[in-house]
Amino acid sequence: MSELLRVENLTKSYGRQRGCTDVSFELWPGEVLAIVGESGSGKTTLLNCCAGRLAPTGGSVVYETRHKGLIDIHGMSEPERRFLMRTDWAFVHQNPRDGLRMNVSAGANVGERLMAVGARNYGNIRNAALDWLSRTEVDPDRIDDLPTTFSGGMQQRLQIARNLVSGPRLVFMDEPTGGLDVSVQARLLDMLRDLVDRLGLSAVVVTHDLAVARMLSTRLMVMQQGRVVETGLTDRVLDDPQHAYTQLLVSSVLQP
Amino acid sequence: MYVAVKGGEKAIDNAHRLLAEDRRGNPDVPELTIDQIREQLKLSIDRVMTEGSLYDRDLAALAIKQARGDLIEAIFLIRAYRTTLPRFGYSQPVETSDMVLDRRISATFKDLPGGQVLGPTFDYTHRLLDFMLAAEGKEIDAPETVETDTDETPRVLEILARNGLMEPPDGIETDGRSEAEKADVGDLTRDPLSFPTNRDLRLQNLARGDEGFLLAMGYSTQRGYGRNHPFAGEIRFGTVSVEFVPEELGFPIEIGEIEMTECDMVNAFAGSAEAAPQFTRGYGLTFGHCERKAMSMALVDRALRSKELGEPADAPAQDEEFVLSHSDNIQATGFVEHLKLPHYVDFQSELAMVRRMRAEFFGEDDDASTAEAAE
Amino acid sequence: MRDETITGETVPVPESGYNFAYLDEGAKRMIRRAILKAVAVPGYQVPFASREMPMPYGWGTGGIQVTASILKPEDTLKVIDQGSDDTTNAVSIRRFFAKTAGVATTEKTEEANIIQTRHRIPEKPLSEDQIIVLQVPIPEPLRWLEPREVETRRMHALSDYGVMHVKLYEDISRHGRITTNYDYPVMVNGRHIMAPSPTPKFDNPKMGNMPALQLFGAGREKRIYAIPPHTEVKSLDFEDHPFSIQAWDEPCALCGAEEVFMDEVILDDQGGSMFVCSDSDFCQRRRDAGHKGPAVEGDDT
Numbered sequence: 001m002s003e004l005l006r007v008e009n010l011t012k013s014y015g016r017q018r019g020c021t022d023v024s025f026e027l028w029p030g031e032v033l034a035i036v037g038e039s040g041s042g043k044t045t046l047l048n049c050c051a052g053r054l055a056p057t058g059g060s061v062v063y064e065t066r067h068k069g070l071i072d073i074h075g076m077s078e079p080e081r082r083f084l085m086r087t088d089w090a091f092v093h094q095n096p097r098d099g100l101r102m103n104v105s106a107g108a109n110v111g112e113r114l115m116a117v118g119a120r121n122y123g124n125i126r127n128a129a130l131d132w133l134s135r136t137e138v139d140p141d142r143i144d145d146l147p148t149t150f151s152g153g154m155q156q157r158l159q160i161a162r163n164l165v166s167g168p169r170l171v172f173m174d175e176p177t178g179g180l181d182v183s184v185q186a187r188l189l190d191m192l193r194d195l196v197d198r199l200g201l202s203a204v205v206v207t208h209d210l211a212v213a214r215m216l217s218t219r220l221m222v223m224q225q226g227r228v229v230e231t232g233l234t235d236r237v238l239d240d241p242q243h244a245y246t247q248l249l250v251s252s253v254l255q256p
Numbered sequence: 257m258y259v260a261v262k263g264g265e266k267a268i269d270n271a272h273r274l275l276a277e278d279r280r281g282n283p284d285v286p287e288l289t290i291d292q293i294r295e296q297l298k299l300s301i302d303r304v305m306t307e308g309s310l311y312d313r314d315l316a317a318l319a320i321k322q323a324r325g326d327l328i329e330a331i332f333l334i335r336a337y338r339t340t341l342p343r344f345g346y347s348q349p350v351e352t353s354d355m356v357l358d359r360r361i362s363a364t365f366k367d368l369p370g371g372q373v374l375g376p377t378f379d380y381t382h383r384l385l386d387f388m389l390a391a392e393g394k395e396i397d398a399p400e401t402v403e404t405d406t407d408e409t410p411r412v413l414e415i416l417a418r419n420g421l422m423e424p425p426d427g428i429e430t431d432g433r434s435e436a437e438k439a440d441v442g443d444l445t446r447d448p449l450s451f452p453t454n455r456d457l458r459l460q461n462l463a464r465g466d467e468g469f470l471l472a473m474g475y476s477t478q479r480g481y482g483r484n485h486p487f488a489g490e491i492r493f494g495t496v497s498v499e500f501v502p503e504e505l506g507f508p509i510e511i512g513e514i515e516m517t518e519c520d521m522v523n524a525f526a527g528s529a530e531a532a533p534q535f536t537r538g539y540g541l542t543f544g545h546c547e548r549k550a551m552s553m554a555l556v557d558r559a560l561r562s563k564e565l566g567e568p569a570d571a572p573a574q575d576e577e578f579v580l581s582h583s584d585n586i587q588a589t590g591f592v593e594h595l596k597l598p599h600y601v602d603f604q605s606e607l608a609m610v611r612r613m614r615a616e617f618f619g620e621d622d623d624a625s626t627a628e629a630a631e
Numbered sequence: 632m633r634d635e636t637i638t639g640e641t642v643p644v645p646e647s648g649y650n651f652a653y654l655d656e657g658a659k660r661m662i663r664r665a666i667l668k669a670v671a672v673p674g675y676q677v678p679f680a681s682r683e684m685p686m687p688y689g690w691g692t693g694g695i696q697v698t699a700s701i702l703k704p705e706d707t708l709k710v711i712d713q714g715s716d717d718t719t720n721a722v723s724i725r726r727f728f729a730k731t732a733g734v735a736t737t738e739k740t741e742e743a744n745i746i747q748t749r750h751r752i753p754e755k756p757l758s759e760d761q762i763i764v765l766q767v768p769i770p771e772p773l774r775w776l777e778p779r780e781v782e783t784r785r786m787h788a789l790s791d792y793g794v795m796h797v798k799l800y801e802d803i804s805r806h807g808r809i810t811t812n813y814d815y816p817v818m819v820n821g822r823h824i825m826a827p828s829p830t831p832k833f834d835n836p837k838m839g840n841m842p843a844l845q846l847f848g849a850g851r852e853k854r855i856y857a858i859p860p861h862t863e864v865k866s867l868d869f870e871d872h873p874f875s876i877q878a879w880d881e882p883c884a885l886c887g888a889e890e891v892f893m894d895e896v897i898l899d900d901q902g903g904s905m906f907v908c909s910d911s912d913f914c915q916r917r918r919d920a921g922h923k924g925p926a927v928e929g930d931d932t
Contacts (some may be wrong), residue, residue, distance in 0.1 A: 116793025
């Protein structure tokens with residue numbers, strides 16, 4: 001078995017400012033990697049570069065495609081990359097409005113990826129949408145409602161349904177529980193963990209919340225000022241942090 | 257018995273006769289002459305020349321007369337005429353620093369080399385109707401005339417630029433284009449505008465853009481929709497010479513003089529990753545004396561540079577596709593007014609659909625006057 | 632046309648002051664290059680340097696420029712608007728070409744080798760010897776879903792068309808059917824999604840495998856596109872909600888034609904109306920040949 005994603009010496013700078021510097025890691029099938037750090041640590045920049053949404057200044061992101069083996073995603077043609085992004089990959093934004101079409105119904109939101117790759121049977125598309133709404137705990141009766149009428153938690157679950165309907169192998173998540181109430185967060189996290197387990201998804205999750213990292217991820221990467229300062233199994237890093245910055249993060253947030 | 261609608265030709269002919277009659281108005285009142293319009297409705301002439309993008313006072317006067325005073329219609333006439341004219345080439349860039357000034361003001365410096373010249377302006381008039389004008393034949397006090405020396409009236413922005421406080425005239429180098437690419441000025445009357453654009457084409461579009469539209473867009477930036485902290489660095493109006501290089505000669509010759517209004521807005525700029533804090537400029541230029549237009553244009557030009565300068569760009573005036581696609585009043589008036597054309601066919605399609613959906617709504621199945629058949 | 636000089640002195644109408652068919656030869660060449668490109672890439676919108684015409688934008692300036700560029704002195708031109716030769720704008724455009732190009736004009740579909748039209752395709756099938764020029768207000772089929780040119784161009788380039796079916800999906804989920812009735816989007820040659828211009832969807836099937844060349848001109852939006860003869864044109868739909876066209880229960884009240892596109896004519900203020908052919912030439916020719924609809928049956932005057 002080979003790794004699903006291999007990131008080597010990835011660097012992204014904006015003029016004189018550094019987004020992230022010299023980051024390397026591998027992601028294996030079925031693995032969930034959490035990237036933690038405070039805001040401005042470069043974790044979202046890193047995520048966007050890995051997900052092909054931002055061109056890096058240096059380094060490479062190699063993905064194990066289903067048919068062509070390992071390919072550098074930034075060397076792909078735009079159509080290939082777009083196809084990958086709407087089939088094999090998923091991207092869950094912190095703000096569901098960034099990941100949804102707010103002016104079309106929930107059903108159309110979920111069905112879009114299927115239609116984009118050629119699904120042309122209305123009944124089948126609708127059934128898939130109903131199925132995914134219930135799997136993400138959105139009331140199927142709301143299938144024809146606009147996302148604008150949904151609560152924040154429901155919008156986020158809808159965004160997840162819209163992403164997972166195409167059966168992706170790799171999911172990128174940017175603070176997936178970021179804007180939600182604590183009780184809503186817990187329910188969403190439970191659901192996410194369950195889906196990831198059951199579908200055997202691989203994921204890269206950016207969060208500033210160590211509790212989210214603990215709950216979802218198998219491995220953890222700690223970033224500070226654009227660099228990775230510590231990496232390891234999630235439980236190991238959180239229970240026995242080695243780097244001073246990780247120790248600070250853990251002591252300031254986690255109350256065991 | 258039904259008779260199919262006929263008679264389009266006759267109707268059109270008669271509409272044209274009615275139009276001619278209406279244009280003339282009461283024949284007991286003397287007809288306006290082109291000379292009168294040219295001399296006494298100068299600002300209308302200037303607007304028609306600017307937005308019609310053709311500098312010809314007599315033709316503008318004729319267009320205004322023919323359009324019965326509707327300036328957008330007059331601009332349309334000028335544009336349609338302009339498009340048929342052969343192109344001999346492009347003039348040299350006009351040198352507005354050498355302008356023979358009728359007016360020159362700066363809101364940024366109290367005094368400056370060459371001084372402030374108010375010139376002909378409504379600015380400090382009291383807007384009271386002057387009933388003496390209605391009585392005709394009012395005598396005019398002859399104004400004093402002053403000769404300005406262009407050597408002594410440098411442009412305000414050049415003064416700022418000498419201290420490095422002002423960006424270079426063609427902008428801060430952030431768009432990654434080479435000098436040669438920047439020197440290659442496009443022509444949007446010869447090549448279709450495609451987005452994203454560069455500043456040369458944006459300025460051309462704004463120069464032809466509707467004064468009212470640009471005024472509203474510029475105004476919106478002042479009210480917080482894309483605020484850019486403008487100061488009227490300098491507004492100048494006067495006469496510049498136009499030079500042209502005939503291929504046979506290989507050197508520039510003067511082919512005439514035109515009146516122009518130029519506005520340099522000075523805008524604060526906090527600096528970006530690549531550029532130091534400095535002042536930036538918004539630029540406006542028109543034929544004749546179109547001060548409101550030149551100022552609005554400068555505000556909008558600066559607003560449209562926000563992306564290039566790394567500023568947030570979420571206000572309408574900063575949205576290049578929105579502004580440039582809707583600024584042209586000839587395009588806008590045509591498309592708005594085309595709603596007058598028959599749309600029977602499209603409407604019939606909608607009518608059939610609404611009837612059918614209403615029938616379904618009220619539970620009648622087959623009662624609609626039309627049904628859909630499989631292809 | 633100016634028929635006055637600046638001093639008000641009347642001079643003969645100076646048609647001769649303009650080039651054949653109004654546009655200068657340079658502009659025509661530019662437009663013909665755009666047309667060639669459009670024919671080479673069916674359904675692709677080719678940007679062109681649309682000229683300012685002496686008619687308003689939105690009134691057919693794109694079609695007029697296309698027609699002006701392909702017109703030859705020996706051509707015969709037919710101009711229709713909403714299917715009719717006699718609506719004011721059709722009259723105005725026909726006169727423009729009669730005046731500036733001196734070409735023969737006709738109302739008979741088969742006599743014309745160039746047909747400029749707004750919102751209809753004639754009922755009589757066109758032949759390989761004919762070119763139909765359609766006037767287009769909004770050439771971008773993705774415009775209602777994505778207003779930005781930069782983005783729609785990218786979507787076309789990448790065949791990223793999922794959003795088109797999102798729109799159709801929404802129609803069906805809201806109304807039980809696809810509610811687009813005109814300007815119904817089509818896939819041309821299996822590659823580009825194209826706006827057929829605001830023709831009723833009734834005319835969409837005529838576009839597929841048509842023997843005549845179809846040219847589309849959008850003056851204000853500065854785009855030209857084309858469907859070459861015998862090209863596949865497919866109206867977007869779902870397998871379980873197939874594309875369908877309008878049909879009327881009653882025949883044309885004047886000529887008795889069926890399976891044509893009808894205009895509804897209001898007869899009184901009590902809601903009385905009748906349906907007649909939208910294609911005025913088609914209807915007249917049928918009546919000339921002795922066909923009668925319900926409104927004229929037994930009426931031998």
